[in-house]
Amino acid sequence: xxxxxxxxxxxxxxxxxxxxxxxxxxxxxxxxxxxxxxxxxxxxxxxxxxxxxxxxxxxxxxxxxxxxxxxxxxxxxxxxxxxxxxxxxxxxxxxxxxxxxxxxxxxxxxxxx
Amino acid sequence: xxxxxxxxxxxxxxxxxxxxxxxxxxxxxxxxxxxxxxxxxxxxxxxxxxxxxxxxxxxxxxxxxxxxxxxxxxxxxxxxxxxxxxxxxxxxxxxxxxxxxxxxxxxxxxxx
Numbered sequence: 001x002x003x004x005x006x007x008x009x010x011x012x013x014x015x016x017x018x019x020x021x022x023x024x025x026x027x028x029x030x031x032x033x034x035x036x037x038x039x040x041x042x043x044x045x046x047x048x049x050x051x052x053x054x055x056x057x058x059x060x061x062x063x064x065x066x067x068x069x070x071x072x073x074x075x076x077x078x079x080x081x082x083x084x085x086x087x088x089x090x091x092x093x094x095x096x097x098x099x100x101x102x103x104x105x106x107x108x109x110x111x112x113x
Numbered sequence: 114x115x116x117x118x119x120x121x122x123x124x125x126x127x128x129x130x131x132x133x134x135x136x137x138x139x140x141x142x143x144x145x146x147x148x149x150x151x152x153x154x155x156x157x158x159x160x161x162x163x164x165x166x167x168x169x170x171x172x173x174x175x176x177x178x179x180x181x182x183x184x185x186x187x188x189x190x191x192x193x194x195x196x197x198x199x200x201x202x203x204x205x206x207x208x209x210x211x212x213x214x215x216x217x218x219x220x221x222x223x224x225x
């Protein structure tokens with residue numbers, strides 16, 4: 001069983017559309033994250049949730065809205081997609097906070113045309 | 114904000130050689146972690162070293178941490194073609210921190 005799974009793996013869409021990426025972890029972790037990796041491989045945190053509560057919300061446009069229905073799921077909804085949103089988005093989880101190791105999903109490659 | 118900076122950006126070696134990657138950071142940390150990312154895949158945790166530790170080993174990996182110089186190194190001994198990947202350092206700062214700050218990575222190519 002995959003520990004952290006995210007879907008879809010690839011997402012190709014037109015500018016202006018709304019899309020969602022789903023993430024689920026079966027590790028029993030309390031904390032989940034969304035990271036964005038740009039074309040230069042730079043990985044930047046977007047959001048962090050602990051027990052369904054938003055902990056970190058970095059400087060991310062409010063077109064990005066995370067939703068955590070329970071502590072095993074953290075979905076990312078993106079409104080009005082822009083060309084600059086093209087990137088690979090990674091979901092991750094950890095036992096406690098960021099002071100412990102992260103388990104990453106395999107990523108969602110988003111291409112906005 | 115970016116915390117870790119890996120050096121070199123890219124490294125190409127022959128199979129069997131050792132590979133050394135360095136990471137420098139700016140602020141005090143609780144721990145420093147190294148991750149590997151194979152092409153098209155997610156990051157995989159390799160090793161965590163706490164701020165009060167100086168050296169740690171895991172299999173063919175050796176990590177050192179020098180908090181006075183705010184730097185760390187990752188040594189992979191007897192490299193294999195399967196070690197070809199990007200390697201990232203990440204720092205955890207602040208009590209109860211909920212984020213790791215990643216560097217830009219070192220792309221390692223091991224030539225068979």
